[in-house]
Each structure stands twice: as C-alpha cells, then as structure tokens.
Amino acid sequence: MNCKQPKKSPLLEVCDLQTWFPIKRGIMARTVGYVRAVDIVSLHINRGETLGLVGESGCGKSTLGRTLLGLEKARRGKILFCGKNLLELNRRELREIRKSMQIIFQDPLTALNPKMNIIDIITEGLVEFRLIQGTREDHAKRLMNEVGLDEEAIYRYPHEFSGGQRQRINIARALSLRPDLIVCDEPVSALDVSVQAQVINLLMDLRDRYNLSYLFISHNLSVVSNIAHRMAVMYLGKIVEYGPTGDIIKNPMHPYTKALINAVPKPDSEEAKHKSKRIILNGEMPSPSTPPSGCTFHTRCMEAMNICREKAPQEVKSGKHGVWCHLY
Ligand code: SF4
Numbered sequence: 001m002n003c004k005q006p007k008k009s010p011l012l013e014v015c016d017l018q019t020w021f022p023i024k025r026g027i028m029a030r031t032v033g034y035v036r037a038v039d040i041v042s043l044h045i046n047r048g049e050t051l052g053l054v055g056e057s058g059c060g061k062s063t064l065g066r067t068l069l070g071l072e073k074a075r076r077g078k079i080l081f082c083g084k085n086l087l088e089l090n091r092r093e094l095r096e097i098r099k100s101m102q103i104i105f106q107d108p109l110t111a112l113n114p115k116m117n118i119i120d121i122i123t124e125g126l127v128e129f130r131l132i133q134g135t136r137e138d139h140a141k142r143l144m145n146e147v148g149l150d151e152e153a154i155y156r157y158p159h160e161f162s163g164g165q166r167q168r169i170n171i172a173r174a175l176s177l178r179p180d181l182i183v184c185d186e187p188v189s190a191l192d193v194s195v196q197a198q199v200i201n202l203l204m205d206l207r208d209r210y211n212l213s214y215l216f217i218s219h220n221l222s223v224v225s226n227i228a229h230r231m232a233v234m235y236l237g238k239i240v241e242y243g244p245t246g247d248i249i250k251n252p253m254h255p256y257t258k259a260l261i262n263a264v265p266k267p268d269s270e271e272a273k274h275k276s277k278r279i280i281l282n283g284e285m286p287s288p289s290t291p292p293s294g295c296t297f298h299t300r301c302m303e304a305m306n307i308c309r310e311k312a313p314q315e316v317k318s319g320k321h322g323v324w325c326h327l328y
Contacts, residue, residue: 052228
C-alpha cells in the first residue's frame with residue numbers, strides 16, 4: 001500500500017476525461033480529424049473495490065485504462081489518484097506514483113519478455129525503485145507463492161509455462177510493488193475457459209488480502225458480474241450506464257446494456273424462457289472519428305425516437321444507478 005490518503009475518499013476519481021487521437025493526412029501530415037476514443041468520461045473507484053468496465057471491442061475501454069496509467073495522453077480532464085491530479089504532475093512525481101498503479105494485459109505471452117527469466121521479470125520493478133530488501137530470490141519466491149506458482153521455477157523462461165501460469169506471472173509482476181490500483185485489461189479473455197475461473201479467483205483473493213482496487217476491463221459480462229462490485233457500460237467512448245453490478249444485471253436501463261446482457265449465453269431451459277425477448281443489435285458500432293449526432297447509440301437502438309437523433313441525453317440518476325437515455 002503506497003497511498004496514504006484518508007480512507008473515505010475514492011482512490012481514483014476521473015472527471016470529464018478525453019483521449020482523442022489525431023488523424024493525419026497528406027505529405028505535411030495535417031490533422032484532418034480526431035478519433036474520439038474516450039470522450040468525456042467520469043468515474044471513481046474506492047479502495048478495495050472492483051469497477052467492471054464493459055462494452056464491445058473498440059468502444060474505448062482499453063484506451064481509458066491506458067490513459068489512467070499514462071500510457072496514452074489525455075486531451076483534457078482530470079485523473080485524481082490518491083488526491084493528486086496525474087495530468088499536472090512532473091515526470092519525477094509521476095514515476096513515484098506509478099508504483100501504486102499497475103496493469104495486467106490481455107495476452108500473457110506478449111506481455112512477458114521472452115529473453116528474461118521469471119526472477120528478472122517479477123523483480124524488475126523492485127530493482128528499478130531500489131526496494132529490494134534481502135535477496136531478489138527471496139522476493140521472487142514470495143511473489144511466486146502469492147500467485148500459486150512453484151517457487152523453484154524462478155529461473156525458467158516464459159515459454160516454459162502454460163497460458164494460465166503466464167498470466168499468474170503477470171499478476172506477480174503487477175503485485176511486486178504493492179500497488180493500490182491494478183488495471184486488469186481483459187486478463188482472462190486469452191485463456192482457456194477452464195483456467196479463467198482460477199485466475200478470477202486468484203484476483204479476488206489478492207484483492208481481499210491486500211485491499212486492492214481493480215478497474216476490470218472486459219467484453220464478457222458474465223466474467224465481470226462475478227468479480228465487480230460496480231459496473232460501467234461504455235459505448236463509443238462514453239459511459240452510458242453505471243451502478244452496482246447486481247442492479248445493472250437485474251434491472252438494466254439503457255437499451256445497449258439490455259442487449260449486452262441478452263447476448264450472454266444461457267442454459268437451454270433459461271434460453272427457452274427468454275427466446276421471445278431476444279434483443280439483436282443492428283449493424284456495427286459507428287466510427288469514433290465521426291460519431292452520430294444526439295445519442296451516439298441511436299443508429300442501432302430499437303427504441304430510438306426523434307429526439308435521440310438531435311439531442312444528447314443527460315445523466316438520469318436513481319440512487320447509485322445512473323443512465324444516459326431519453327427513455328428516462
Ligand atoms: Fe436509444 Fe434514444 Fe435511449 Fe439513445 S437515447 S439509447 S437512441 S432510446
């Protein structure tokens with residue numbers, strides 16, 4: 001635990017965050033437009049809490065996670081972590097605070113340097129920040145034990161492990177600096193279904209043991225509903241609905257959330273019950289460089305009205321559940 005902020009305030013608070021990528025054209029590489037990957041997003045994460053971020057591929061959820069860690073440049077907004085706005089810190093201050101924010105990537109193999117052995121991989125951060133007390137071997141063995149791997153394997157290389165074991169190594173590396181927040185970017189989607197539950201259980205155990213906070217990014221709603229306390233649903237760079245996970249699953253309000261929940265495969269008996277209510281999303285997600293006017297979901301929404309094409313909906317809040325839709 002690195003953050004010493006009072007426990008009552010959120011660990012992370014994001015206000016009106018925008019991450020746009022310029023589209024360059026011509027020999028002068030003139031900027032002719034922007035891909036609005038993250039477009040005015042606000043959210044918060046408390047200590048020990050998991051916020052699930054769901055949406056289709058390309059909706060901007062990974063870009064949002066990467067922006068929080070400074071891996072992408074924010075255009076405007078605020079990222080308050082541990083009470084400090086990360087977008088106003090200098091390089092030295094940022095480097096220091098990054099110890100408390102780590103990431104677990106989707107593909108466990110490409111996230112590991114194949115030329116480095118496990119002891120080097122999982123103690124790299126400790127060496128960088130001069131946090132080794134005792135020997136590197138002791139630290140590496142402790143981390144291997146924490147993620148349920150054989151401590152004697154620290155001199156092996158990534159290709160000698162299975163996919164699930166490699167993701168455990170990534171988790172060990174993320175844990176090494178005792179972070180407060182971990183961005184889990186689709187951490188189980190590249191794994192066999194049989195291994196996914198084990199990795200999710202490990203993440204939940206570690207969260208409870210170390211009071212970690214997670215931003216858990218996934219396109220798989222059933223995975224997120226198992227681990228997240230709260231959920232935010234993202235479409236075309238914007239949050240369209242958020243709230244406690246149970247509320248969202250039982251009582252989704254936004255037509256997009258309803259379609260995502262409806263798309264989760266159900267057992268045959270349940271499937272028969274829900275057949276008449278099946279919601280099919282029309283077409284593809286529009287390009288984030290030319291988002292539709294009004295509600296950006298109107299081109300695919302079965303309940304779209306005239307106002308939806310003209311005016312962007314405002315947030316409607318009921319307790320801890322919020323939605324952006326003209327139906328409410
Ligand atoms: Fe559908 Fe209109 Fe609601 Fe957008 S605002 S989700 S188009 S009903």
